[in-house]
Amino acid sequence: MRAANRRAVLFGLCATAVTAGTLGTSQAMDYSDPDTMYAALRNRQRQTITIGGGSIAVVFADRFTESARLAILRWVRRAALAVTAYYGRFPVRNYAILIVAEPGSRVGHATTFGYDGAATRIGVGLDAGSDAFDRDWVLVHEMVHTAMPDLPRRALWLQEGNATYVEPIARALAGQLPAADVWREAIDGLPRGLPQATDAGMDGTNAWGRLYWGGAIFWLQAEIAIYRDSAGTRSLRDALRHINRASGGNVANWDPELLMATGDAALGSDTLGRLYHRFATSRMTVDLASVFADLGIADDGEGHIMFDDRAALAGLRRSITL
Numbered sequence: 001m002r003a004a005n006r007r008a009v010l011f012g013l014c015a016t017a018v019t020a021g022t023l024g025t026s027q028a029m030d031y032s033d034p035d036t037m038y039a040a041l042r043n044r045q046r047q048t049i050t051i052g053g054g055s056i057a058v059v060f061a062d063r064f065t066e067s068a069r070l071a072i073l074r075w076v077r078r079a080a081l082a083v084t085a086y087y088g089r090f091p092v093r094n095y096a097i098l099i100v101a102e103p104g105s106r107v108g109h110a111t112t113f114g115y116d117g118a119a120t121r122i123g124v125g126l127d128a129g130s131d132a133f134d135r136d137w138v139l140v141h142e143m144v145h146t147a148m149p150d151l152p153r154r155a156l157w158l159q160e161g162n163a164t165y166v167e168p169i170a171r172a173l174a175g176q177l178p179a180a181d182v183w184r185e186a187i188d189g190l191p192r193g194l195p196q197a198t199d200a201g202m203d204g205t206n207a208w209g210r211l212y213w214g215g216a217i218f219w220l221q222a223e224i225a226i227y228r229d230s231a232g233t234r235s236l237r238d239a240l241r242h243i244n245r246a247s248g249g250n251v252a253n254w255d256p257e258l259l260m261a262t263g264d265a266a267l268g269s270d271t272l273g274r275l276y277h278r279f280a281t282s283r284m285t286v287d288l289a290s291v292f293a294d295l296g297i298a299d300d301g302e303g304h305i306m307f308d309d310r311a312a313l314a315g316l317r318r319s320i321t322l
């Protein structure tokens with residue numbers, strides 16, 4: 001069972017930050033095999049943070065200065081507060097993070113696994129300062145991955161799209177990102193997920209833009225469909241919280257059909273199941289300009305986001321980041 005699970009998740013779930021490369025020192029260890037990561041998380045000294053009912057073990061794979069370790073622990077706490085704001089609690093009871101040193105001053109590449117416990121391996125620049133940590137989205141993205149059960153490879157777009165969609169909203173809910181920035185990212189990013197002429201349904205897609213932003217388009221469409229079908233009484237957050245509670249997070253292996261049915265059970269509808277089937281099996285074009293107009297979001301042409309509170313879905317837009 002474990003071996004099968006491990007095969008299914010060998011690639012893990014990644015954030016898309018630029019990889020800074022490897023340390024040019026003989027001490028640098030390679031933790032790219034997740035079993036090596038799990039061994040380090042089990043055997044090395046840890047510092048534990050408790051937030052939202054979750055226990056977060058932080059393990060430093062490499063030597064950081066005392067002030068760097070304190071800044072990293074603050075950053076982990078901040079990311080955990082964001083996902084706790086979205087899910088109403090930290091999404092898994094036990095979570096572990098392996099901090100791997102990299103050259104440079106930014107947060108690097110990260111991958112999250114669940115087959116041997118919810119865990120993330122993340123690169124951190126040895127010269128990273130508080131500005132890099134305060135602006136970081138990667139760790140929140142990874143923590144969002146822990147909230148959803150692991151899915152078969154064909155449904156990777158649902159997982160990456162969900163983390164892409166939820167991450168800025170979670171930060172906004174925690175007061176870490178202005179609502180305008182959430183929608184700035186949507187306007188800039190979502191067009192990258194639209195299908196090409198030769199694209200079919202989303203299941204099995206491997207293209208980067210489709211996996212992350214195409215998946216995020218699905219979750220935004222789900223948000224809108226739930227709002228419309230429930231006359232504004234239910235939200236995607238309700239469904240995702242229920243899926244999280246019912247599954248226990250990414251330590252479970254589910255099929256996308258069960259995921260949607262569980263979300264729909266919280267909504268008392270078949271909204272998610274029907275939308276998933278359409279996105280998975282057929283080429284879905286979405287008129288993003290109309291979506292943004294309905295939500296009352298516009299770019300003033302000088303880089304500022306303008307909100308229109310008379311738009312048809314302005315109430316939904318406000319509720320998403322409230």
Ligand SMILES: [Zn+2]
Pocket residue numbers: 013014015141142145159160163
């Ligand atoms: Zn990811």
